[in-house]
Amino acid sequence: xxxxxxxxxxxxxxxxxxxxxxxxxxxxxxxxxxxxxxxxxxxxxxxxxxxxxxxxxxxxxxxxxxxxxxxxxxxxxxxxxxxxxxxxxxxxxxxxxxxxxxxxxxxxxxxxxxxxxxxxxxxxxxxxxxxxxxxxxxxxxxxxxxxxxxxxxxxxxxxxxxxxxxxxxxxxxxx
Ligand code: IMP
Ligand code: MG
Numbered sequence: 051x052x053x054x055x056x057x058x059x060x061x062x063x064x065x066x067x068x069x070x071x072x073x074x075x076x077x078x079x080x081x082x083x084x085x086x087x088x089x090x091x092x093x094x095x096x097x098x099x100x101x102x103x104x105x106x107x108x109x110x111x112x113x114x115x116x117x118x119x120x121x122x123x124x125x126x127x128x129x130x131x132x133x134x135x136x137x138x139x140x141x142x143x144x145x146x147x148x149x150x151x152x153x154x155x156x157x158x159x160x161x162x163x164x165x166x167x168x169x170x171x172x173x174x175x176x177x178x179x180x181x182x183x184x185x186x187x188x189x190x191x192x193x194x195x196x197x198x199x200x201x202x203x204x205x206x207x208x209x210x211x212x213x214x215x216x217x218x219x220x221x222x223x224x225x
Contacts, residue, residue, distance in 0.1 A: 055202065055212070055219035059194060064176075064204060064218065067193045068096070071174060072103025074191065075144065083107040085141045087163070089155075090114040090132065091213065092148035095205035096176045096193075100146060111135060115155055128158040143168040144191075148205050149177040153187040160187070177201070177218070 059067075075084065083106065088097035090112055101108050114132035143163065150156055156173060163171055174191035181198045202208050203215030212221065 053208070053224045054222040055215070056222070057217050057219045058196065058199070058201060059204075059218040061216040064193070065099070068099050068176075069103050071191050071193060072100055072105075075100075075174070076103075076105040079106050079142055081106075082142055083109065085109045085111055085138060085143050085168075087111045087113055087134065087138075087143060087145045089145065089147045089159070092205045092207065093146045093176070095213070096148055097146040100174070109141075111138070113159075115159060128155055130162070138163065138166050138168045140167070140169050142170045144172045144174050147173065147175045149179060149201070150175045150187055150189060151179050151182045153183050153185040156187045157185040176204070177206075 084104065086097055086101055086108055088094060088110065091114070097110075101110065111134045112132065113130070113134055116129040116131055145156070145159065145163065147156060160171065160173065172190040173188065175189050176193040178189055178192045178195045179198055180195055199220045200208065201218050202212035202221045203218045205213050206218065207213045208221050208223070
């Protein structure tokens with residue numbers, strides 16, 4: 051038997067939400083340029099779609115940090131696997147993440163990025179699981195707040211699978 055996936059948000063719902071986020075960001079940064087930092091690999095699909103909906107100039111940066119491995123629980127150990135290409139000093143930076151869960155990864159990463167003295171530093175997350183929070187994190191732009199469920203699709207994986215699903219779904223693993 052295969053894993054079961056129940057749709058939580060359809061592709062249409064996600065597209066609508068990303069349009070709203072893009073419009074809000076374009077308004078908030080009117081007349082400026084933003085640098086989107088995509089947190090690989092989970093935020094890849096979201097960041098690209100968001101960038102398409104932003105009408106002001108956008109630059110892309112990519113960063114990869116270790117969080118989950120193949121487990122569904124955060125280890126609490128955060129390591130930078132791939133760093134930025136360019137300095138962010140004086141830039142308007144928006145970190146793009148797929149989901150804020152315990153908050154450990156972002157709490158650490160935002161502290162690291164703050165030390166590099168960007169002009170502004172904000173966080174945009176497609177999904178937020180507030181019930182799972184262990185460490186406080188301020189999310190400036192949130193797509194959807196969701197209950198404590200393990201979800202896949204739209205960039206999010208389980209053991210590197212399902213990132214390519216065009217929707218977001220709750221996965222029930224085949225045992
Ligand atoms: P945190 O440090 O616990 O906030 O973990 C955040 C990271 O864990 C995210 O960037 C995801 O890669 C991963 N993660 C958390 N919840 C889920 C989920 O439901 N599905 C897939 N990945 C998740
Ligand atoms: Mg991630």
